[in-house]
Amino acid sequence: MTLRIIATGGTFDKHYDPLTGTLGFRDSVLPAALQRARMAQQGERREHRCVFEPLLALDSLDMRDEHRQHILQACQRAPEHQIVIVHGTDTMRDTAAVLGAAALQKTIVLTGAMVPYLIDDSDAFFNLGFACACAQLARSGVYIAMNGQLFDWDNVQKNRAQGCFEVLR
């Protein structure tokens, strides 16, 4: 079984630019993170493999319908049935809704981070591990994996005051 990991940007993947003093995008941190997680290791007895696809590098507040269609198409054309999408948290739910409505016969797990991978005390690497397990174990559907919890795409919201995700009802 192979797991596809798609980068779309978001807080998870932000870098600090010393020349401008702002956070933005460069090459994704995901290849190094997957190496560090030993997900990228190949071996004859490895049952699970992963492939990485750098699709977008956007702040999720800048993500529009066309970008969401682009993500949907990436999920549709992927030969894998297990997909993790690293995405900004602000509109993760909107992208999940587009993917959920498409009802693909795949397990698609969106995750992200409250603090960038490269900043002290980041939740990113934990979330990536959590999401990779969910993509392997949950039945077909579209999910959001944040703060150690797996949410159905149509029963989740970001609690902006507390900086975490929670069920709607």
Place this chain on the structure above:
Amino acid sequence: MTLRIIATGGTFDKHYDPLTGTLGFRDSVLPAALQRARMAQQGERREHRCVFEPLLALDSLDMRDEHRQHILQACQRAPEHQIVIVHGTDTMRDTAAVLGAAALQKTIVLTGAMVPYLIDDSDAFFNLGFACACAQLARSGVYIAMNGQLFDWDNVQKNRAQGCFEVLR
């Protein structure tokens, strides 16, 4: 649902002692790691909670039958049905075998790390996230979660030359 996370020591939890120049055990890193992962956050809409139990602080090469019985008893007396055990990698399989033979009606996931949580480029935080998802999603049984893969307790071995876990057959 509540997830119980049991520390038993192992590479995951080793600290560097500047006075002796060696790696050993102090207070577990797990409470801080769970806070960082936002697993420890409480909220009225939190469906999943986690409790932390510092049971042992041993190098897994020093773990004997009595320690494994101690871990088994901790799993038996836990009110939770979802348990993550942080354990050294060298004898993780032996402890998993003791727990597997007991056939508890719980999902018990052993995880650990190839590099301590507090050392650069550690896999620990990813593995913890991966294991927390597995404990929530896998059916009852005893598992080992390492390098982004979930293994049945009776079909796994540590490949010491490559520093990863793999299936037996």
Place this chain on the structure above:
Amino acid sequence: MTLRIIATGGTFDKHYDPLTGTLGFRDSVLPAALQRARMAQQGERREHRCVFEPLLALDSLDMRDEHRQHILQACQRAPEHQIVIVHGTDTMRDTAAVLGAAALQKTIVLTGAMVPYLIDDSDAFFNLGFACACAQLARSGVYIAMNGQLFDWDNVQKNRAQGCFEVLR
């Protein structure tokens, strides 16, 4: 001999705020950094001690004349003759000029960082060590210590294209 370390904000001391997704100020990182450097340790044979003064928490682009006077007054009233000022890099030279013109009989070293202390691959901790040595060893005067070099306050500029400090001539 005692070294006074004065925080005024700047990139060095920026924290990531997960609720807003921006970099800003909270409690200074300097007390923890000095502990980590073992500068804060007390002992009967310690000849050098350090005191920490959290004076301002400003982006240096927001620093105005009144703030620079405030920093000057802090240097004047300090009983110590060795002072390190942690400051934003963009207007570090302007503050140095105000302090230089005052011609105090003290060694005052301004330092900062191109990448915040709490972000991966930061130069902050090195710069702090470099500046603490300069404050102990350089003769009275006002200096800027960045990228492993000590500059006189009236012969230095920030090269914004390369992200480093250099002499004027």
Place this chain on the structure above:
Amino acid sequence: MTLRIIATGGTFDKHYDPLTGTLGFRDSVLPAALQRARMAQQGERREHRCVFEPLLALDSLDMRDEHRQHILQACQRAPEHQIVIVHGTDTMRDTAAVLGAAALQKTIVLTGAMVPYLIDDSDAFFNLGFACACAQLARSGVYIAMNGQLFDWDNVQKNRAQGCFEVLR
């Protein structure tokens, strides 16, 4: 002016080996550390440059007379007058005594770390910055730079109980 930085091993430069679970030596961390400190940057207005020399990779308890002669020869043949030596803390004083007795007309600063550069909360990067400033500013002689203090080679000892360096008298 050019600064020579000589690696000899020691705690500063230890790496964790995931296959053996022990701390040992691989390629020195110093080239990456100097890059991070922006010491390695070249520019037409850079007055200070640094060169790196990987001489030894030894635990300082394993360092014998022949190794100390080897370090002395490296200092003698170096064209630079400012030298930083990264060295284990346990016998740093012994090496400093060999170099001190040779009375070269150079400023030689030995530094090291109580916690390896690659381990959480390490003092290494601060010490490196501190030592690089001392080598540029102190008059000819042999020194030990640790815990934010510069010591003459013949008036310093490691306090093993507290994990810091202090004057003898």
